[in-house]
Amino acid sequence: MSSPTAPAAEAAVAPRHALAGLAILAGLLCQILGFTPLALDPHLTGYAFWLATALLWPDIPGRTRRQAGWLAALGLGLLLLARFGYGAVIDWAAMLDGNSFVVAMLVGVSFIGLIGNLRGRPRPPGHPxxxxxxxxxxxxxxxxxxxxxxxxxxxxxxxxxxxxxxxxxxxxxxxxxxxxxxxxxxxxxxxxxxxxxxxxxxxxxxxxxxxxxxxxxxxxxxxxxxxxxxxLSDTAGFSMSPRSLLLPVSMAALVMGFHYGLTPELSMVSIITFLMPASALVANLPKGPRWTLGRLHRHALTRLPAMRGEISLFLCAGLLTKGLSTLANAATEGGWxxxxxxxxxxxxxxxxxxxxxxxxxxxxxxxxxxxxxxxxxxxxxxxxxxxxxxxxxxxxxxxxxxxxxxxxxxxxxxxxxxxxxxxxxxxxxxxxxxxxxxxxxxxx
Structure with missing residues (x-):
């Protein structure tokens, strides 16, 4: 189910990229389900994002890949030091969860691109x-x-x-x-x-x-x-005009409404994670289910794999944070x-x-x-x-x-x-x- 322009866009997507995009989408859905009674294993979100990172690893720019690799290696090394040097008890199943909630939010926010541009192509910029x-x-x-x-x-x-x-x-x-x-x-x-x-x-x-x-x-x-x-004479800035502020202010109002009214038990990050994709669905549905599913399909196959740089950095930085915090807790135990x-x-x-x-x-x-x-x-x-x-x-x-x-x-x-x-x-x-x-x- 896609729009007439979809086949050409989808034909250029390699199977590995398509699988990675679906894994990222699955991670987002697992995170959102965690806010409901239908919650799955909480570790599935991290596993899905790490699977996508592994699939996309060869395509990550070299500088970013080296930095992410060093972060992950250092984090793993610190975990091993805490385990064998200080006898720390480590929940290895949860070690891939670091920053997964932030990654889920970033993936959710990416759906904003489906709200402000309902024609499926960029709008010509105005006077900056x-x-x-x-x-x-x-x-x-x-x-x-x-x-x-x-x-x-x-x-x-x-x-x-x-x-x-x-x-x-x-x-x-x-x-x-x-x-x-x-x-x-x-x-x-x-x-x-x-x-x-x-x-x-x-x-x-x-x-x-x-x-x-x-x-x-x-x-x-x-x-x-x-x-x-x-x-700064040719440096464009963000216009504080009503038109420019309409989308972010509307989103802010929705987030505040959910935070203080509908879902006060959820954090702001959690609300943003599910509200942005939901808003994208609502904004596109007036054009019909076929149009909406086509846009979501192309977003999952092309836009989500393109987030490989930021996803890999956040996940690997999260592993480093896990390693540091685990080692610090193990090394400072004793009331000092x-x-x-x-x-x-x-x-x-x-x-x-x-x-x-x-x-x-x-x-x-x-x-x-x-x-x-x-x-x-x-x-x-x-x-x-x-x-x-x-x-x-x-x-x-x-x-x-x-x-x-x-x-x-x-x-x-x-x-x-x-x-x-x-x-x-x-x-x-x-x-x-x-x-x-x-x-x-x-x-x-």
């Missing part, structure tokens, strides 16, 4: 917004919508910009900084969910009072720095604590250590989790710890080559994670200084 105004629109659009839609906003805005031409470095930096700075205050970010779990007695109002101004400073630093380094108390000096040292580990290639979630595992926080110290962790997450994800945002930009738009790190070093230094000042103000 350029210069400082375009940069401001990109940063602000990603920041505001990203507080709710998280990483999916980067793809919505980035894909819209990429319709005109391959993304330039100022555009990539605007996407990166707009999203990463939202981690400072958004209650819907993964960073906030992790921090609330690690510091349940934190005072969110205090975190918001310090995090939101720091996020605005991040935007101001971007508006001052990038025009001095790059010629890093600090007797958590005050200004300890908070600043912890912030700098997590950011430094991000620059070295570790995702901030690893640094924050390891830090929490070696602290014994009193209730009065948890707000300071929470803000310290969020600030380290925001700065670390902007500059860290293996952060979620930079892995996504590398996998989707082909930019080197190492180059993103170099281009963001100056920004990270300024934001680190401002974050240290904010930590001092909060602790005082």
């Amino acid at each position: 917004v350029t210069g400082r105004r375009g940069l401001a629109g990109t940063w602000l659009g990603v920041h505001l919508l990203g507080t709710i839609l998280n990483l999916s906003t980067v793809f919505m805005v980035g894909d819209r910009l990429a319709r005109r031409a391959p993304l330039t470095m100022p555009q990539l930096l605007g996407l990166n900084r707009g999203l990463s700075s939202a981690a400072l205050w958004s209650p819907f970010f993964a960073s906030m969910g992790i921090v609330m779990t690690l510091a349940p007695a934190m005072d969110y109002a205090t975190v918001l009072a310090h995090g939101l101004p720091l996020a605005l400073c991040a935007g101001l630093v971007t508006m001052i720095e990038l025009p001095r380094r790059f010629d 604590t890093l600090f007797d108390a958590f005050g200004t000096g300890e908070a600043i040292a912890s912030f700098l250590a997590v950011v430094a580990s991000a620059v070295a290639g570790l995702h901030p979630i690893i640094g924050v989790s390891v830090l929490a595992s070696v602290l014994d926080l009193a209730a009065a110290e948890q707000t300071l710890f929470a803000f310290t962790a969020l600030a380290a997450w925001a700065v670390g994800t902007s500059v860290g080559p293996l952060s979620g945002i930079n892995l996504s930009l590398q996998g989707r738009y082909g930019v080197s994670g190492t180059r993103m790190m170099r281009e963001n070093l100056r920004y990270a230094l300024v934001m680190a200084a401002l974050a240290v000042a904010a930590i001092w103000l909060l602790s005082s």
